[in-house]
Amino acid sequence: MDRISETTLLPEAFQGTRDDISEQIQLLWEQIRAPLIVPLLKIAVFVCLFMSLTLFIERVYMGVVIVLIKLFGRKPEKRYKWEPIKDDVEMGKSTYPMVLVQIPMYNEKEVYQLSIGAACGLSWPSERVIIQVLDDSTDPVIKDLVELECQRWASKGINIKYEIRDNRNGYKAGALKEGMKHSYVKQCDYVAIFDADFQPEPDFLWRTIPFLAQNPEIGLVQARWKFVNSDECLMTRMQEMSLDYHFTVEQEVGSSTYAFFGFNGTAGVWRIAALNEAGGWKDRTTVEDMDLAVRASLKGWKFLYVGALKVKNELPSTFKAYRYQQHRWSCGPANLFRKMAMEIIRNKRVSLWKKVHVIYSFFFVRKIVAHLVTFIFYCVVLPATVLVPEVVVPKWGAVYIPSIITLLNAVGTPRSLHLLVFWILFENVMSLHRTKATFIGLLEAGRVNEWIVTEKLGDALKTKASTKATKKLRLRIGERLHMLELGVGAFLFFCGCYDVAFGKNHYFIYLYLQAIAFFIAGFGYVGTFVPNS
Numbered sequence: 066m067d068r069i070s071e072t073t074l075l076p077e078a079f080q081g082t083r084d085d086i087s088e089q090i091q092l093l094w095e096q097i098r099a100p101l102i103v104p105l106l107k108i109a110v111f112v113c114l115f116m117s118l119t120l121f122i123e124r125v126y127m128g129v130v131i132v133l134i135k136l137f138g139r140k141p142e143k144r145y146k147w148e149p150i151k152d153d154v155e156m157g158k159s160t161y162p163m164v165l166v167q168i169p170m171y172n173e174k175e176v177y178q179l180s181i182g183a184a185c186g187l188s189w190p191s192e193r194v195i196i197q198v199l200d201d202s203t204d205p206v207i208k209d210l211v212e213l214e215c216q217r218w219a220s221k222g223i224n225i226k227y228e229i230r231d232n233r234n235g236y237k238a239g240a241l242k243e244g245m246k247h248s249y250v251k252q253c254d255y256v257a258i259f260d261a262d263f264q265p266e267p268d269f270l271w272r273t274i275p276f277l278a279q280n281p282e283i284g285l286v287q288a289r290w291k292f293v294n295s296d297e298c299l300m301t302r303m304q305e306m307s308l309d310y311h312f313t314v315e316q317e318v319g320s321s322t323y324a325f326f327g328f329n330g331t332a333g334v335w336r337i338a339a340l341n342e343a344g345g346w347k348d349r350t351t352v353e354d355m356d357l358a359v360r361a362s363l364k365g366w367k368f369l370y371v372g373a374l375k376v377k378n379e380l381p382s383t384f385k386a387y388r389y390q391q392h393r394w395s396c397g398p399a400n401l402f403r404k405m406a407m408e409i410i411r412n413k414r415v416s417l418w419k420k421v422h423v424i425y426s427f428f429f430v431r432k433i434v435a436h437l438v439t440f441i442f443y444c445v446v447l448p449a450t451v452l453v454p455e456v457v458v459p460k461w462g463a464v465y466i467p468s469i470i471t472l473l474n475a476v477g478t479p480r481s482l483h484l485l486v487f488w489i490l491f492e493n494v495m496s497l498h499r500t501k502a503t504f505i506g507l508l509e510a511g512r513v514n515e516w517i518v519t520e521k522l523g524d525a526l527k528t529k530a531s532t533k534a535t536k537k538l539r540l541r542i543g544e545r546l547h548m549l550e551l552g553v554g555a556f557l558f559f560c561g562c563y564d565v566a567f568g569k570n571h572y573f574i575y576l577y578l579q580a581i582a583f584f585i586a587g588f589g590y591v592g593t594f595v596p597n598s
Contacts, residue, residue: 098453106449106456113442114462116434121466123430124473130318139321141371146279149271158190162278164270165253165337169199169240171233173261174207176379176521178214183264185218185225188271195249196225199240201233235348236516237330242346245337253337254278260331262379262521264293272374273334284339284366285358287316288332291375294382300592301380302481303491304387308380309477312372315431320370323422325362327398330354332376339366349404350506351516352397359405359423363412379521384592386520388498393516395499398432399506400513436503440496443467444553448560448576451568463570490582497553497583545589554583 133139141147153160166184170177184196198215202208208229215227230243241258244250255277259265265288273286289312295305319326328335330353340346343361346353358368381387409424447463450456475485505513561576585591 099455102453103455106446106453109441109446110450110456110458110462113438113446114459116438117442117462117466117470119430120434120438121470123426124470127314127318128473128476130322131314134317134321140373141276141320141369144321145276145283145369147275148279150275150278158193161190161193162254162274163252164189164194164274164334165250165256166194166196167199167241167244167256167258168197168261169201169237169244169258170211170261171201171237171518172204172207173202173521174204174210176262177207177211179264180259180261181211181214181218181225184259185221185223186267187265187269188267191222191224194224194270195253196223197244197247197250198225198227199244200227200229201236201240203233235346235353236351238346238348238353241353242348245340245345250337255334256337256340257334258331259376260378263331264377265332266376269374269376270334273371276369276371277334277336280367280369282365282367283369284336284343284361285328285368286334287320287326287329287368287370288374288376289316289370289372290329290332291377292380293377294379297380297382298592299484299487300384300387300491301382302484303488304380306475306478306481306484306488307492310474311477313477316370317372319427320368323419324367324369325419325423325427326358326368326370327352327427328354328358328368332378336366339364342366350397350401351393351514352401355398356401356405359401359409362419362423363409363415365414381519382522382592383520384586384589387495387592389517390519391495391498392502392512395432395436395502396506396513396515398428399503400509401506402428402432403507403509433503433507436496436499439493440500443493444496444557444579447572448557451560451564451570451572451576454568486578490579493579494550494582494586497549501549547587547589550583550587554580554587557583 150161152158166187168180168184170180173180181196181198187194196218198211200208200211202211212227215225218225226247226249228244228247230240233239235242245256250256255274257265257270257273269288273288276286277283290308292301292305292308295301316326316329339361340357342364343357343366345357347356350356362368381390406424406428409420412420447458450458471485471489475482475488481488502512505511557576557580561573561580564570564573564576
Protein backbone atom coordinates (compact mmCIF):
# COMPACT_ATOMS: atom_id res chain seq x y z
CA MET A 66 0.00 0.00 0.00
CA ASP A 67 2.87 2.37 0.88
CA ARG A 68 4.62 1.57 -2.40
CA ILE A 69 1.44 2.40 -4.39
CA SER A 70 0.90 5.71 -2.58
CA GLU A 71 4.52 6.81 -3.10
CA THR A 72 4.44 5.95 -6.78
CA THR A 73 1.13 7.72 -7.21
CA LEU A 74 2.15 10.89 -5.39
CA LEU A 75 5.67 11.33 -6.80
CA PRO A 76 6.24 12.30 -10.45
CA GLU A 77 7.94 9.69 -12.60
CA ALA A 78 11.13 11.71 -12.84
CA PHE A 79 11.51 11.49 -9.07
CA GLN A 80 11.42 7.72 -8.75
CA GLY A 81 15.13 7.14 -9.03
CA THR A 82 16.17 10.01 -6.82
CA ARG A 83 13.52 10.26 -4.12
CA ASP A 84 16.08 9.53 -1.42
CA ASP A 85 18.33 12.34 -2.57
CA ILE A 86 16.68 15.58 -1.43
CA SER A 87 19.12 17.89 -3.20
CA GLU A 88 18.54 16.18 -6.54
CA GLN A 89 14.77 16.29 -6.03
CA ILE A 90 14.95 20.04 -5.35
CA GLN A 91 17.06 20.51 -8.46
CA LEU A 92 14.60 18.52 -10.58
CA LEU A 93 11.68 20.48 -9.17
CA TRP A 94 13.51 23.75 -9.91
CA GLU A 95 14.15 22.68 -13.50
CA GLN A 96 10.50 21.72 -13.96
CA ILE A 97 9.05 25.03 -12.71
CA ARG A 98 11.76 27.43 -13.92
CA ALA A 99 10.85 27.64 -17.62
CA PRO A 100 7.03 27.66 -17.37
CA LEU A 101 6.69 29.69 -14.14
CA ILE A 102 9.80 31.40 -12.72
CA VAL A 103 11.16 32.86 -15.98
CA PRO A 104 7.88 34.57 -17.07
CA LEU A 105 7.24 35.92 -13.56
CA LEU A 106 10.78 37.25 -13.25
CA LYS A 107 10.57 38.90 -16.68
CA ILE A 108 7.37 40.66 -15.63
CA ALA A 109 9.04 41.76 -12.36
CA VAL A 110 12.05 43.12 -14.28
CA PHE A 111 9.76 45.06 -16.64
CA VAL A 112 7.77 46.57 -13.75
CA CYS A 113 10.95 47.48 -11.85
CA LEU A 114 12.52 49.09 -14.92
CA PHE A 115 9.35 51.13 -15.40
CA MET A 116 9.47 52.27 -11.76
CA SER A 117 13.17 53.09 -12.11
CA LEU A 118 12.45 55.24 -15.17
CA THR A 119 9.68 57.17 -13.38
CA LEU A 120 11.99 57.80 -10.43
CA PHE A 121 14.84 58.75 -12.76
CA ILE A 122 12.69 61.26 -14.68
CA GLU A 123 11.45 62.76 -11.39
CA ARG A 124 14.99 63.15 -10.05
CA VAL A 125 16.28 64.72 -13.28
CA TYR A 126 13.29 67.09 -13.40
CA MET A 127 13.93 68.25 -9.82
CA GLY A 128 17.63 68.59 -10.57
CA VAL A 129 16.92 70.86 -13.54
CA VAL A 130 14.46 72.96 -11.53
CA ILE A 131 16.84 73.41 -8.60
CA VAL A 132 19.62 74.54 -10.99
CA LEU A 133 17.26 77.11 -12.52
CA ILE A 134 16.26 78.31 -9.05
CA LYS A 135 19.90 78.85 -8.15
CA LEU A 136 20.75 80.52 -11.48
CA PHE A 137 17.85 82.98 -11.42
CA GLY A 138 18.05 83.60 -7.67
CA ARG A 139 14.40 82.89 -6.87
CA LYS A 140 14.77 83.60 -3.17
CA PRO A 141 11.61 83.79 -1.00
CA GLU A 142 12.13 87.52 -0.42
CA LYS A 143 12.00 88.13 -4.18
CA ARG A 144 8.91 86.01 -4.83
CA TYR A 145 6.83 87.36 -1.94
CA LYS A 146 6.57 90.59 0.01
CA TRP A 147 8.81 90.72 3.04
CA GLU A 148 9.51 93.74 5.21
CA PRO A 149 10.54 93.66 8.86
CA ILE A 150 7.73 94.42 11.28
CA LYS A 151 8.37 97.66 13.18
CA ASP A 152 6.92 99.42 16.21
CA ASP A 153 4.16 101.91 15.57
CA VAL A 154 4.48 105.25 17.39
CA GLU A 155 0.79 105.32 18.32
CA MET A 156 -0.10 101.62 18.56
CA GLY A 157 3.17 100.39 20.03
CA LYS A 158 3.61 96.63 20.19
CA SER A 159 0.02 95.93 19.14
CA THR A 160 1.13 96.10 15.50
CA TYR A 161 2.88 92.76 16.01
CA PRO A 162 0.70 89.73 15.23
CA MET A 163 -0.19 87.48 18.15
CA VAL A 164 1.75 84.20 17.89
CA LEU A 165 1.14 80.87 19.60
CA VAL A 166 4.18 78.56 19.98
CA GLN A 167 3.26 74.91 20.51
CA ILE A 168 5.71 72.33 21.88
CA PRO A 169 4.18 68.82 21.95
CA MET A 170 6.17 66.33 24.01
CA TYR A 171 6.00 62.82 25.44
CA ASN A 172 8.44 61.62 28.13
CA GLU A 173 11.18 63.89 26.75
CA LYS A 174 13.46 63.80 29.80
CA GLU A 175 16.67 64.42 27.88
CA VAL A 176 15.60 67.37 25.71
CA TYR A 177 12.61 69.15 27.28
CA GLN A 178 14.75 71.94 28.74
CA LEU A 179 16.36 72.64 25.36
CA SER A 180 13.10 73.11 23.46
CA ILE A 181 11.31 75.07 26.19
CA GLY A 182 14.36 77.29 26.70
CA ALA A 183 14.72 77.96 22.98
CA ALA A 184 11.00 78.78 22.60
CA CYS A 185 11.06 81.11 25.59
CA GLY A 186 14.15 82.78 24.13
CA LEU A 187 12.42 83.75 20.88
CA SER A 188 12.90 87.44 20.16
CA TRP A 189 9.31 88.72 19.91
CA PRO A 190 7.36 91.17 22.08
CA SER A 191 6.54 89.16 25.21
CA GLU A 192 2.93 90.38 25.30
CA ARG A 193 2.42 89.18 21.70
CA VAL A 194 3.50 85.55 22.10
CA ILE A 195 2.15 82.58 24.05
CA ILE A 196 4.30 79.49 24.66
CA GLN A 197 2.15 76.38 24.98
CA VAL A 198 3.77 73.18 26.27
CA LEU A 199 1.55 70.18 25.43
CA ASP A 200 2.78 67.44 27.75
CA ASP A 201 1.46 63.94 27.07
CA SER A 202 4.08 62.33 29.31
CA THR A 203 3.04 59.17 31.15
CA ASP A 204 6.04 59.21 33.50
CA PRO A 205 5.00 61.28 36.56
CA VAL A 206 8.62 62.22 37.34
CA ILE A 207 9.15 63.67 33.84
CA LYS A 208 5.77 65.39 34.03
CA ASP A 209 6.81 67.15 37.24
CA LEU A 210 10.13 68.18 35.73
CA VAL A 211 8.45 69.71 32.66
CA GLU A 212 5.91 71.55 34.80
CA LEU A 213 8.66 72.94 37.03
CA GLU A 214 10.56 74.13 33.97
CA CYS A 215 7.44 75.95 32.73
CA GLN A 216 6.94 77.55 36.15
CA ARG A 217 10.58 78.66 36.15
CA TRP A 218 10.14 80.50 32.86
CA ALA A 219 6.77 81.90 33.96
CA SER A 220 8.48 83.44 36.99
CA LYS A 221 10.73 85.32 34.56
CA GLY A 222 7.70 86.98 32.95
CA ILE A 223 7.26 84.59 29.99
CA ASN A 224 3.67 83.93 28.98
CA ILE A 225 3.92 80.12 29.08
CA LYS A 226 1.08 77.63 29.48
CA TYR A 227 1.55 74.04 30.68
CA GLU A 228 -1.25 71.88 29.28
CA ILE A 229 -1.93 68.21 29.92
CA ARG A 230 -4.80 65.84 29.12
CA ASP A 231 -6.05 62.61 30.68
CA ASN A 232 -5.44 60.44 27.58
CA ARG A 233 -3.17 60.19 24.53
CA ASN A 234 -5.92 59.85 21.92
CA GLY A 235 -4.60 60.82 18.51
CA TYR A 236 -1.04 61.06 19.84
CA LYS A 237 0.67 64.22 18.54
CA ALA A 238 -2.29 65.26 16.37
CA GLY A 239 -4.62 64.83 19.35
CA ALA A 240 -2.38 66.95 21.56
CA LEU A 241 -2.12 69.74 19.00
CA LYS A 242 -5.89 69.64 18.40
CA GLU A 243 -6.61 69.92 22.12
CA GLY A 244 -4.13 72.74 22.41
CA MET A 245 -6.01 74.78 19.81
CA LYS A 246 -9.24 74.56 21.85
CA HIS A 247 -8.08 76.77 24.73
CA SER A 248 -9.75 80.18 24.92
CA TYR A 249 -6.50 82.19 24.80
CA VAL A 250 -5.71 80.70 21.36
CA LYS A 251 -8.56 82.71 19.81
CA GLN A 252 -6.51 85.90 20.07
CA CYS A 253 -3.63 84.38 18.06
CA ASP A 254 -3.11 84.81 14.32
CA TYR A 255 -0.34 82.28 13.76
CA VAL A 256 0.96 79.11 15.39
CA ALA A 257 4.59 77.98 15.34
CA ILE A 258 5.23 74.31 16.08
CA PHE A 259 8.43 72.77 17.43
CA ASP A 260 9.00 69.15 18.44
CA ALA A 261 10.70 68.56 21.78
CA ASP A 262 14.23 68.30 20.36
CA PHE A 263 14.02 71.44 18.18
CA GLN A 264 15.83 74.62 19.16
CA PRO A 265 14.84 77.66 17.05
CA GLU A 266 17.17 80.64 16.92
CA PRO A 267 15.92 83.84 18.63
CA ASP A 268 15.16 85.54 15.27
CA PHE A 269 12.94 82.68 13.99
CA LEU A 270 9.65 84.61 14.24
CA TRP A 271 11.21 87.79 12.84
CA ARG A 272 12.16 85.88 9.69
CA THR A 273 8.92 83.93 9.19
CA ILE A 274 5.96 85.98 10.42
CA PRO A 275 6.44 88.86 7.88
CA PHE A 276 5.84 86.40 5.01
CA LEU A 277 2.48 85.45 6.52
CA ALA A 278 1.51 88.94 7.63
CA GLN A 279 2.24 90.58 4.26
CA ASN A 280 1.09 87.78 1.91
CA PRO A 281 -2.47 86.71 2.76
CA GLU A 282 -2.35 83.77 0.32
CA ILE A 283 0.42 82.00 2.26
CA GLY A 284 -0.82 79.46 4.79
CA LEU A 285 2.48 77.89 5.90
CA VAL A 286 6.13 78.90 6.20
CA GLN A 287 8.51 75.98 6.68
CA ALA A 288 12.12 76.24 7.87
CA ARG A 289 14.95 73.78 7.27
CA TRP A 290 16.30 71.32 9.83
CA LYS A 291 19.90 71.53 11.06
CA PHE A 292 21.23 68.35 12.66
CA VAL A 293 23.30 68.83 15.82
CA ASN A 294 24.43 65.18 16.01
CA SER A 295 25.04 64.33 12.35
CA ASP A 296 28.66 63.40 13.14
CA GLU A 297 27.78 61.12 16.04
CA CYS A 298 28.04 57.88 14.05
CA LEU A 299 27.95 56.58 10.50
CA MET A 300 24.17 56.04 10.67
CA THR A 301 23.50 59.70 11.47
CA ARG A 302 25.74 60.73 8.55
CA MET A 303 23.62 58.53 6.25
CA GLN A 304 20.45 60.14 7.56
CA GLU A 305 21.90 63.58 7.00
CA MET A 306 22.55 62.73 3.33
CA SER A 307 18.95 61.60 2.78
CA LEU A 308 17.33 64.49 4.64
CA ASP A 309 19.60 67.14 3.13
CA TYR A 310 18.39 66.08 -0.33
CA HIS A 311 14.80 66.32 0.90
CA PHE A 312 15.29 69.88 2.14
CA THR A 313 17.73 71.13 -0.48
CA VAL A 314 15.84 69.79 -3.48
CA GLU A 315 12.36 68.35 -2.81
CA GLN A 316 11.08 71.10 -0.49
CA GLU A 317 12.70 73.89 -2.52
CA VAL A 318 11.30 72.61 -5.83
CA GLY A 319 7.80 72.13 -4.38
CA SER A 320 7.80 75.62 -2.88
CA SER A 321 9.10 77.31 -6.03
CA THR A 322 6.93 75.55 -8.63
CA TYR A 323 3.55 74.63 -7.14
CA ALA A 324 3.75 76.42 -3.75
CA PHE A 325 3.13 72.98 -2.23
CA PHE A 326 5.21 70.54 -0.20
CA GLY A 327 4.69 68.30 2.77
CA PHE A 328 4.74 70.07 6.14
CA ASN A 329 7.57 68.52 8.17
CA GLY A 330 5.53 68.55 11.37
CA THR A 331 7.87 70.96 13.15
CA ALA A 332 9.96 74.11 12.59
CA GLY A 333 7.08 75.71 10.70
CA VAL A 334 4.51 78.47 11.20
CA TRP A 335 0.86 78.05 10.20
CA ARG A 336 -1.72 80.74 9.60
CA ILE A 337 -4.42 79.65 12.04
CA ALA A 338 -7.14 80.61 9.55
CA ALA A 339 -5.62 78.18 7.00
CA LEU A 340 -5.32 75.45 9.60
CA ASN A 341 -8.96 75.85 10.61
CA GLU A 342 -10.27 76.06 7.02
CA ALA A 343 -8.47 72.81 6.21
CA GLY A 344 -10.32 71.06 9.04
CA GLY A 345 -7.68 71.23 11.75
CA TRP A 346 -5.57 68.34 12.99
CA LYS A 347 -6.71 64.80 12.18
CA ASP A 348 -5.34 61.56 13.59
CA ARG A 349 -6.49 59.19 10.83
CA THR A 350 -2.85 58.46 9.82
CA THR A 351 0.57 58.64 11.46
CA VAL A 352 1.50 61.64 9.27
CA GLU A 353 -0.88 64.25 10.63
CA ASP A 354 1.45 66.99 9.34
CA MET A 355 1.29 65.80 5.72
CA ASP A 356 -2.46 65.23 6.03
CA LEU A 357 -3.01 68.84 7.10
CA ALA A 358 -0.70 70.16 4.35
CA VAL A 359 -2.55 68.30 1.58
CA ARG A 360 -5.96 69.43 2.85
CA ALA A 361 -4.84 73.06 3.18
CA SER A 362 -3.35 72.97 -0.30
CA LEU A 363 -6.64 71.70 -1.72
CA LYS A 364 -8.29 74.76 -0.17
CA GLY A 365 -6.01 76.96 -2.27
CA TRP A 366 -3.44 77.97 0.36
CA LYS A 367 0.17 78.44 -0.73
CA PHE A 368 3.22 77.17 1.15
CA LEU A 369 6.64 78.78 1.38
CA TYR A 370 9.90 77.02 2.21
CA VAL A 371 12.71 79.19 3.60
CA GLY A 372 15.85 77.09 3.22
CA ALA A 373 18.15 79.75 4.62
CA LEU A 374 16.39 79.56 7.99
CA LYS A 375 17.66 76.54 9.93
CA VAL A 376 16.40 75.05 13.19
CA LYS A 377 18.65 72.78 15.23
CA ASN A 378 17.38 69.31 16.07
CA GLU A 379 18.54 65.78 16.81
CA LEU A 380 18.63 62.77 14.49
CA PRO A 381 17.70 59.35 15.91
CA SER A 382 21.04 57.70 16.67
CA THR A 383 19.90 54.22 17.67
CA PHE A 384 18.90 51.70 15.02
CA LYS A 385 15.72 50.81 16.90
CA ALA A 386 14.54 54.43 17.02
CA TYR A 387 15.39 54.98 13.36
CA ARG A 388 13.49 51.86 12.26
CA TYR A 389 10.37 52.99 14.11
CA GLN A 390 10.66 56.47 12.64
CA GLN A 391 11.07 55.16 9.08
CA HIS A 392 8.09 52.84 9.53
CA ARG A 393 5.93 55.81 10.47
CA TRP A 394 7.32 58.03 7.69
CA SER A 395 6.73 55.33 5.03
CA CYS A 396 3.47 53.79 6.23
CA GLY A 397 1.72 57.10 6.89
CA PRO A 398 2.10 58.69 3.42
CA ALA A 399 1.02 55.46 1.69
CA ASN A 400 -2.05 55.24 3.91
CA LEU A 401 -2.83 58.94 3.37
CA PHE A 402 -2.55 58.42 -0.39
CA ARG A 403 -5.10 55.60 -0.14
CA LYS A 404 -7.47 57.83 1.83
CA MET A 405 -7.09 61.05 -0.18
CA ALA A 406 -6.48 60.07 -3.81
CA MET A 407 -10.12 60.44 -4.88
CA GLU A 408 -10.57 63.60 -2.80
CA ILE A 409 -7.65 65.18 -4.64
CA ILE A 410 -9.01 64.11 -8.05
CA ARG A 411 -12.49 65.50 -7.31
CA ASN A 412 -11.20 68.81 -5.93
CA LYS A 413 -12.24 71.86 -8.01
CA ARG A 414 -10.29 74.62 -6.26
CA VAL A 415 -6.81 73.78 -7.54
CA SER A 416 -5.47 73.42 -11.09
CA LEU A 417 -5.14 70.13 -12.96
CA TRP A 418 -1.35 70.46 -12.97
CA LYS A 419 -1.24 70.84 -9.21
CA LYS A 420 -3.40 67.72 -8.85
CA VAL A 421 -1.01 65.81 -11.11
CA HIS A 422 1.93 67.08 -9.08
CA VAL A 423 0.40 66.01 -5.76
CA ILE A 424 -0.88 62.59 -6.92
CA TYR A 425 1.89 61.54 -9.28
CA SER A 426 5.06 63.32 -8.17
CA PHE A 427 4.51 63.90 -4.45
CA PHE A 428 2.69 60.70 -3.54
CA PHE A 429 3.14 58.02 -6.21
CA VAL A 430 6.79 58.52 -7.19
CA ARG A 431 8.35 59.84 -3.97
CA LYS A 432 6.29 58.06 -1.32
CA ILE A 433 5.58 54.72 -3.01
CA VAL A 434 7.74 53.99 -6.07
CA ALA A 435 10.96 55.26 -4.44
CA HIS A 436 10.58 52.76 -1.57
CA LEU A 437 9.35 49.79 -3.60
CA VAL A 438 11.87 49.94 -6.43
CA THR A 439 14.85 50.28 -4.08
CA PHE A 440 14.13 47.05 -2.24
CA ILE A 441 12.23 44.93 -4.77
CA PHE A 442 14.54 45.67 -7.71
CA TYR A 443 17.99 45.92 -6.11
CA CYS A 444 17.54 43.44 -3.26
CA VAL A 445 15.16 40.83 -4.75
CA VAL A 446 14.69 40.91 -8.53
CA LEU A 447 18.24 41.80 -9.60
CA PRO A 448 19.83 39.13 -7.35
CA ALA A 449 17.21 36.60 -8.53
CA THR A 450 18.28 37.06 -12.16
CA VAL A 451 21.62 35.54 -11.18
CA LEU A 452 19.79 32.28 -10.53
CA VAL A 453 17.83 32.55 -13.79
CA PRO A 454 20.28 33.53 -16.54
CA GLU A 455 17.48 33.48 -19.14
CA VAL A 456 16.26 36.77 -17.64
CA VAL A 457 18.59 39.65 -18.47
CA VAL A 458 18.49 43.13 -16.94
CA PRO A 459 19.81 45.76 -19.37
CA LYS A 460 22.86 47.68 -18.21
CA TRP A 461 21.05 51.00 -18.35
CA GLY A 462 18.59 49.66 -15.76
CA ALA A 463 21.06 47.83 -13.58
CA VAL A 464 23.93 50.33 -13.59
CA TYR A 465 23.44 53.66 -15.35
CA ILE A 466 20.04 54.80 -14.02
CA PRO A 467 20.71 53.90 -10.35
CA SER A 468 24.15 55.55 -10.59
CA ILE A 469 22.68 58.82 -11.88
CA ILE A 470 19.88 58.75 -9.29
CA THR A 471 22.45 58.19 -6.55
CA LEU A 472 24.63 61.09 -7.71
CA LEU A 473 21.62 63.40 -7.90
CA ASN A 474 20.66 62.41 -4.36
CA ALA A 475 24.18 63.14 -3.13
CA VAL A 476 24.20 66.82 -4.16
CA GLY A 477 22.49 67.84 -0.93
CA THR A 478 25.49 66.87 1.20
CA PRO A 479 28.78 67.48 -0.69
CA ARG A 480 30.85 66.86 2.46
CA SER A 481 29.71 63.22 2.49
CA LEU A 482 30.44 62.30 -1.13
CA HIS A 483 33.18 59.92 0.03
CA LEU A 484 30.52 57.98 1.95
CA LEU A 485 28.36 57.40 -1.13
CA VAL A 486 28.89 53.62 -1.26
CA PHE A 487 28.01 53.27 2.43
CA TRP A 488 24.92 55.42 1.88
CA ILE A 489 23.73 53.20 -1.01
CA LEU A 490 24.14 50.04 1.03
CA PHE A 491 22.47 51.55 4.10
CA GLU A 492 19.53 52.94 2.10
CA ASN A 493 18.99 49.52 0.52
CA VAL A 494 18.87 47.96 3.98
CA MET A 495 16.35 50.54 5.19
CA SER A 496 14.29 50.05 2.02
CA LEU A 497 13.29 46.66 3.45
CA HIS A 498 11.40 48.38 6.27
CA ARG A 499 10.13 51.20 4.08
CA THR A 500 8.73 48.73 1.55
CA LYS A 501 7.05 46.68 4.28
CA ALA A 502 5.61 49.85 5.83
CA THR A 503 4.41 51.11 2.43
CA PHE A 504 2.43 47.91 1.84
CA ILE A 505 1.02 48.10 5.37
CA GLY A 506 -0.15 51.66 4.64
CA LEU A 507 -1.64 50.84 1.24
CA LEU A 508 -3.45 47.76 2.55
CA GLU A 509 -4.28 49.26 5.99
CA ALA A 510 -2.80 46.21 7.68
CA GLY A 511 -2.03 45.62 11.37
CA ARG A 512 0.59 48.26 12.23
CA VAL A 513 -0.91 51.00 10.05
CA ASN A 514 -1.61 53.33 12.99
CA GLU A 515 1.38 52.38 15.12
CA TRP A 516 2.90 55.49 16.69
CA ILE A 517 6.12 55.18 18.66
CA VAL A 518 7.77 58.46 19.63
CA THR A 519 11.30 58.72 18.23
CA GLU A 520 13.76 58.39 21.09
CA LYS A 521 15.99 61.40 21.72
CA LEU A 522 19.15 60.75 23.68
CA GLY A 523 20.41 64.24 24.48
CA ASP A 524 23.95 64.79 25.75
CA ALA A 525 23.57 63.41 29.25
CA LEU A 526 22.46 59.90 28.23
CA LYS A 527 25.13 59.65 25.53
CA THR A 528 27.85 60.40 28.09
CA LYS A 529 26.41 57.76 30.36
CA ALA A 530 26.10 55.27 27.53
CA SER A 531 29.75 55.55 26.49
CA THR A 532 30.95 54.13 29.81
CA LYS A 533 28.47 51.28 30.18
CA ALA A 534 27.56 50.15 26.70
CA THR A 535 30.35 47.58 26.18
CA LYS A 536 29.54 45.58 29.30
CA LYS A 537 25.76 45.70 28.98
CA LEU A 538 25.53 44.82 25.29
CA ARG A 539 27.25 41.49 25.69
CA LEU A 540 24.21 40.38 27.66
CA ARG A 541 21.74 41.72 25.12
CA ILE A 542 22.92 40.25 21.82
CA GLY A 543 19.66 38.31 21.48
CA GLU A 544 17.68 41.54 21.70
CA ARG A 545 19.67 43.03 18.81
CA LEU A 546 19.00 40.28 16.28
CA HIS A 547 16.78 41.32 13.35
CA MET A 548 15.67 38.25 11.47
CA LEU A 549 14.34 40.04 8.37
CA GLU A 550 17.71 41.66 7.70
CA LEU A 551 19.53 38.39 8.35
CA GLY A 552 17.19 36.54 5.98
CA VAL A 553 17.69 39.02 3.13
CA GLY A 554 21.42 39.01 3.81
CA ALA A 555 21.53 35.22 3.51
CA PHE A 556 19.61 35.35 0.21
CA LEU A 557 21.99 37.96 -1.23
CA PHE A 558 25.03 36.02 -0.04
CA PHE A 559 23.73 32.83 -1.69
CA CYS A 560 23.09 34.72 -4.95
CA GLY A 561 26.60 36.15 -4.76
CA CYS A 562 28.12 32.69 -4.35
CA TYR A 563 26.05 31.38 -7.28
CA ASP A 564 27.20 34.31 -9.41
CA VAL A 565 30.84 33.58 -8.60
CA ALA A 566 30.37 29.96 -9.68
CA PHE A 567 28.09 30.34 -12.71
CA GLY A 568 27.42 34.02 -13.44
CA LYS A 569 28.82 36.29 -16.12
CA ASN A 570 27.68 39.78 -15.01
CA HIS A 571 29.96 40.17 -11.97
CA TYR A 572 26.99 41.07 -9.77
CA PHE A 573 28.70 39.20 -6.93
CA ILE A 574 30.72 42.30 -5.97
CA TYR A 575 27.54 44.24 -5.23
CA LEU A 576 25.75 41.20 -3.79
CA TYR A 577 28.50 40.46 -1.26
CA LEU A 578 28.73 44.09 -0.14
CA GLN A 579 24.96 44.39 0.20
CA ALA A 580 24.78 41.06 2.05
CA ILE A 581 27.40 42.30 4.52
CA ALA A 582 25.36 45.49 5.06
CA PHE A 583 22.24 43.43 5.81
CA PHE A 584 24.21 41.17 8.19
CA ILE A 585 25.62 44.17 10.06
CA ALA A 586 22.11 45.59 10.48
CA GLY A 587 20.73 42.14 11.28
CA PHE A 588 23.15 41.68 14.16
CA GLY A 589 22.38 45.18 15.43
CA TYR A 590 25.79 46.76 14.89
CA VAL A 591 24.35 50.02 13.56
CA GLY A 592 24.02 53.39 15.24
CA THR A 593 24.68 54.37 18.85
CA PHE A 594 24.42 51.67 21.51
CA VAL A 595 22.60 52.68 24.68
CA PRO A 596 22.42 50.34 27.70
CA ASN A 597 19.26 49.86 29.72
CA SER A 598 19.23 52.02 32.81
